[in-house]
Amino acid sequence: MSDTHPDAFKAYARKCGIIFGAVACVTLAMVATSFAPIHNRAVAIGLVLGAACINATLVASYLMHLISEKKMIYTVLVFTAIFFTGLMGLSIWAAHDVPRVLGR
């Protein structure tokens, strides 16, 4: 929000209300999904975490204004994303790094 006019505030407040409504709907859908009779556990977890990612995207894009930030901030976040991906990748790699049994 760059305009200082009260009307701009009202429009901004409406936009914030829409974002909150969307986050609330996705949250409720996420909870409902967790109780749905999905027998494949990996799919169920994937759906719930997918919904969490949608919420995170809404918050980061609109509430943290990442949708229209300066290059400097994006640069910081790109490096963060690289290190975070490495951290998670190493964790998952380590979780599967078990000794192979000979003959199998």
Added chain:
Amino acid sequence: MDIPYTVQPRPDTGVYNAKVGMWLFLASEVMLFGGLFSSYILLRVAAAPGTWPTGWLSVPLGTINTLILALSAVTTLLAWASCKARMFDRYKLFMGLTLVLALVFISIKGYEYSDKLRHYEVVLKDGRIADGHLVTRNDKEVVLEGRYVQNHAELMNGRASHGKPHEEIRIETPQIQKIGNYGPAHNTFTAIYFVLTGLHGLHILGGIVVFAYLWGPGSRMWKTEPERFTNRIEVAGLFWHFVDLVWIFLFPVLYLT
């Protein structure tokens, strides 16, 4: 001494210094929580089949807390937008609302913690396990409001209906082999649950302190340097949105999966 670029953006970065500083701090926070989330993944994947608890936490309370935190993120943003629009009374209102919502969040979390700390598991010498909330405990006996189970496997799925109504269980002290509550030392799940939510709770408390300052004595800056004060609200808000982001992942990971 005049500190440069507290209001105007720095020409080379395009943003004022406090904002760059906050984003760098948040980058380090991502790695802090990332390390704990990766610990959670390793602990969960390494757990033997049937030994990782599910449904131990209250989904309604977790959902309410998620919505409260999301709403507080919006009120923080509206507090900043009020400053931008030069409406100081609105700023006070929205920042006050943020404070109230943050206090409600931490109160609900406190209730959840106390519920876990009052929840006991008592292993009897005959092999049975009594599970329930502590009513009283003295030298002679322990009284629980709960049920008996035959083994730990029956306790792992909190969502499964066990068909046994909770009743008052009186256990004489000599019958007890082991007793402990659902605190951090109970098992791996409660340990990582208390660490993750405890660290998040500390961030909430930190946010409450900063917001209380900006709502109260810190708001005097509005009279002398309104632009600088507005920027302070923006960077405090960025921190709060990050705290909301962390909860957005903590809630499904701990409560729903």
